[in-house]
Amino acid sequence: MTTDDATILIVEDEPPIRRLLRATLAAHDYRTLEAETGAQALAALRHHKPDLVLLDLGLPDIDGQALIGRIRELSPVPIVVLSSRGEETAKVAALDAGADDYVTKPFGAAELMARLRTALRHRLAQQGAERGFTSDDLSIDLVRRVVRRGSEDVKLSPKEYDLLEQLAIHAGKVLTHKHLLREVWRNESVDPQYLRVYVRQLRQKVEADPSAPRHVLTEPGVGYRLV
Ligand code: CA
DSSP states (O other): OOSSSOEEEEEOSOHHHHHHHHHHHHHTTOEEEEESSHHHHHHHHHHHOOSEEEEESBOSSSBHHHHHHHHHHHOOOOEEEEEETTOHHHHHHHHHHTOOEEEEESOOHHHHHHHHHHHHHHHHHHHTTOOEEEETTEEEETTTTEEEETTEEOOOOHHHHHHHHHHHHTTTSOEEHHHHHHHHHSOTTSOHHHHHHHHHHHHHHHOSSTTSOSSEEEETTTEEEEO
């Protein structure tokens, strides 16, 4: 599978939005499958093995977060969630349940395509058991635990490294505050302000311009992602 000839399962109960998604994806040479309910989505997943699931959180038969849990029991398939504006809590819950990313309705085709490509690439990188991350001037060797910016070694504190490691393992994916606090501090109830301080320190070391970060990006109200 490359990111270009992927099959995408559209799970959406509203026919006009489903039609729009089908047309947009077809115009970008994706193959599509469609489901109107959670039950149909699980059946399609079992029988057709799509490369990505595009999932509306408001379905008639099952809560979106519960459906993500059921999908995760069956498959590591990337899940991009479609949510409505103002559904911040639902978005965070969906990411914590195992979704890879989200797009807020109404969405633009360019944004949707970019999110799908990132999620598909993220999965390919994981399948290839990539043991590092490289983008422009930043390289992270997860085996040797070495971080370089350009030709310079970057010295990180153990917590800064753990934070960057989590972001690198899931490069491209939005990691929620809760995920990072759980994985780096082993404690989800730590004040997210603490995380903000470490992200700021990390940017001082890995970004060419820490005030305009190009690698460690903020997803407002949700979390962070490495690109
Ligand atoms: Ca809906």
